[in-house]
Amino acid sequence: MDLKAYLEEKRTAVEASLKGVFDKPEGPASDIIRAMNYSLLAGGKRLRPILCISGAEAVGGEARGVLPVACALELIHTYSLIHDDLPVMDNDDLRRGKPTNHKVFGEALALLAGDGLLTEAFRLMSGPDVSKVADPRLLLEVIGLVATAAGYRGMVGGQVVDVQSEGREVEPSIVEFIHTRKTGALINAAVTSGAILGGGKEDQVQAISRYGWRIGLAFQIADDVLDVEGDSRRLGKPVGGDASKKKITYPSVLGLKRAKEAQREMVEQAVQSLTAFDQKADPLREIARYIIERKK
Amino acid sequence: MDLKAYLEEKRTAVEASLKGVFDKPEGPASDIIRAMNYSLLAGGKRLRPILCISGAEAVGGEARGVLPVACALELIHTYSLIHDDLPVMDNDDLRRGKPTNHKVFGEALALLAGDGLLTEAFRLMSGPDVSKVADPRLLLEVIGLVATAAGYRGMVGGQVVDVQSEGREVEPSIVEFIHTRKTGALINAAVTSGAILGGGKEDQVQAISRYGWRIGLAFQIADDVLDVEGDSRRLGKPVGGDASKKKITYPSVLGLKRAKEAQREMVEQAVQSLTAFDQKADPLREIARYIIERKK
Numbered sequence: 001m002d003l004k005a006y007l008e009e010k011r012t013a014v015e016a017s018l019k020g021v022f023d024k025p026e027g028p029a030s031d032i033i034r035a036m037n038y039s040l041l042a043g044g045k046r047l048r049p050i051l052c053i054s055g056a057e058a059v060g061g062e063a064r065g066v067l068p069v070a071c072a073l074e075l076i077h078t079y080s081l082i083h084d085d086l087p088v089m090d091n092d093d094l095r096r097g098k099p100t101n102h103k104v105f106g107e108a109l110a111l112l113a114g115d116g117l118l119t120e121a122f123r124l125m126s127g128p129d130v131s132k133v134a135d136p137r138l139l140l141e142v143i144g145l146v147a148t149a150a151g152y153r154g155m156v157g158g159q160v161v162d163v164q165s166e167g168r169e170v171e172p173s174i175v176e177f178i179h180t181r182k183t184g185a186l187i188n189a190a191v192t193s194g195a196i197l198g199g200g201k202e203d204q205v206q207a208i209s210r211y212g213w214r215i216g217l218a219f220q221i222a223d224d225v226l227d228v229e230g231d232s233r234r235l236g237k238p239v240g241g242d243a244s245k246k247k248i249t250y251p252s253v254l255g256l257k258r259a260k261e262a263q264r265e266m267v268e269q270a271v272q273s274l275t276a277f278d279q280k281a282d283p284l285r286e287i288a289r290y291i292i293e294r295k296k
Numbered sequence: 297m298d299l300k301a302y303l304e305e306k307r308t309a310v311e312a313s314l315k316g317v318f319d320k321p322e323g324p325a326s327d328i329i330r331a332m333n334y335s336l337l338a339g340g341k342r343l344r345p346i347l348c349i350s351g352a353e354a355v356g357g358e359a360r361g362v363l364p365v366a367c368a369l370e371l372i373h374t375y376s377l378i379h380d381d382l383p384v385m386d387n388d389d390l391r392r393g394k395p396t397n398h399k400v401f402g403e404a405l406a407l408l409a410g411d412g413l414l415t416e417a418f419r420l421m422s423g424p425d426v427s428k429v430a431d432p433r434l435l436l437e438v439i440g441l442v443a444t445a446a447g448y449r450g451m452v453g454g455q456v457v458d459v460q461s462e463g464r465e466v467e468p469s470i471v472e473f474i475h476t477r478k479t480g481a482l483i484n485a486a487v488t489s490g491a492i493l494g495g496g497k498e499d500q501v502q503a504i505s506r507y508g509w510r511i512g513l514a515f516q517i518a519d520d521v522l523d524v525e526g527d528s529r530r531l532g533k534p535v536g537g538d539a540s541k542k543k544i545t546y547p548s549v550l551g552l553k554r555a556k557e558a559q560r561e562m563v564e565q566a567v568q569s570l571t572a573f574d575q576k577a578d579p580l581r582e583i584a585r586y587i588i589e590r591k592k
Contacts, residue, residue, distance in 0.1 A: 029453035123443035147419035157325035
């Protein structure tokens with residue numbers, strides 16, 4: 001299969017859908033809409049929405065039925081980037097080659113833009129667009145899955161330990177704790193929610209969830225490796241940022257060689273999780289390999 | 297009816313339920329659980345959860361069926377207080393007589409505690425506890441209603457305009473814009489979601505929603521008035537804070553006398569919205585009056 005064309009096709013559908021999430025920026029609160037759209041529509045790979053769609057397709061479902069949930073996942077990802085970039089957190093000035101949200105809109109509005117994106121994600125997942133095409137019980141299951149992945153047991157919990165570990169010596173188990181939660185949990189929720197809404201049977205959903213955990217971890221290790229070896233122009237942010245901030249990463253704790261071995265192992269295990277699936281799961285297989293071969 | 301006993305009975309049920317929301321604070325991310333519980337379990341009137349229960353009871357429903365949603369509303373309210381108190385927003389040191397979250401846990405953890413509370417609210421609303429007792433379609437409607445009320449069209453939008461209006465001369469219409477969104481939207485969502493989950497017919501839900509908008513506005517005006525006339529010991533925070541921060545309030549824009557007239561008018565209209573209801577709506581009627589007579 002032509003992965004590049006596949007990713008481009010799905011990305012285009014996701015972009016079109018994301019553009020329609022918010023009302024036109026009118027009225028007294030129009031600045032918050034501008035601030036949310038600034039970060040939401042700043043490009044990016046749209047990996048989480050695409051994984052949600054690919055997860056649905058792997059079990060015979062359709063992209064149309066999961067698009068609002070796919071977009072909701074990107075809203076949650078975007079909120080997490082805005083809050084992570086704030087001065088009280090990572091204090092970053094650049095994101096995807098553009099000034100970070102608080103650099104453009106100020107810290108108060110950036111904080112609220114993050115809050116607004118997170119909240120709107122749940123409105124999207126419960127909205128009439130998606131409840132018309134999906135079984136409401138499955139939708140509730142997906143909302144619970146996404147909330148768990150994004151909350152204190154997942155992304156928020158990973159971020160807490162990340163912030164508290166900066167500049168300290170930590171065990172490899174702590175790096176894994178951070179990575180499986182900070183990045184892995186939402187990536188897993190993306191592909192798994194697609195499989196649930198796409199009508200996957202229980203064993204299919206479980207297999208895709210196993211795939212999701214493996215590629216989530218592989219993705220974060222790959223991000224860490226890119227921060228050491230990548231090209232700052234392609235990444236849209238300076239390389240070496242993790243080391244200068246004394247961030248806890250796989251390369252910093254295990255060394256670059258073992259980090260690369262770990263990501264390859266994760267990808268192999270991810271692909272093995274899909275042995276019972278036919279060629280409808282080929283995009284998931286290809287995406288797993290792409291995750292560690294990408295340059296940004 | 298004995299409103300004091302009614303409020304105390306419901307508050308006790310809500311407190312017990314709130315104590316069980318989060319896992320025990322164990323493991324690497326235990327601090328986030330401590331930070332969330334610190335603000336969530338700091339007391340307070342629990343007005344939103346109680347309104348949700350009273351809304352359900354007014355249409356013949358039971359408290360048991362709405363308790364997870366009632367608690368979710370308190371989580372959302374608590375997150376909004378933590379984020380509002382942050383130095384980049386209102387920069388408050390005291391809340392309910394205790395140091396604010398960021399004063400105890402630092403700004404990064406307070407930010408994440410707010411994010412965690414907001415996210416967990418949606419997990420609660422979609423969880424097995426509530427989906428066992430409620431129609432999943434009604435639950436999705438409620439999740440959408442609460443997300444809209446909490447998001448950029450509601451609470452977040454009101455907060456944006458509030459922050460942007462500080463220290464500036466504004467029209468009375470802007471005060472109403474802020475108040476209906478910043479406080480009114482979630483109060484309305486609380487009582488309306490109770491009516492929906494309690495099995496209310498469409499005209500009943502609409503009447504209770506009208507009631508909700510009126511008491512939401514009355515509640516915020518009463519808060520503004522208390523900030524001018526209240527007792528700082530009872531309030532657990534200094535009085536006069538709004539004026540010193542040049543906050544936009546009803547008293548500051550309309551004067552104290554007209555602000556008090558406006559809140560009385562809102563309460564009368566709220567009670568009138570309930571004429572078609574029997575004595576099961578008495579708690580809602582009494583709560584409307586209590587809102588402007590309270591001392592904290």
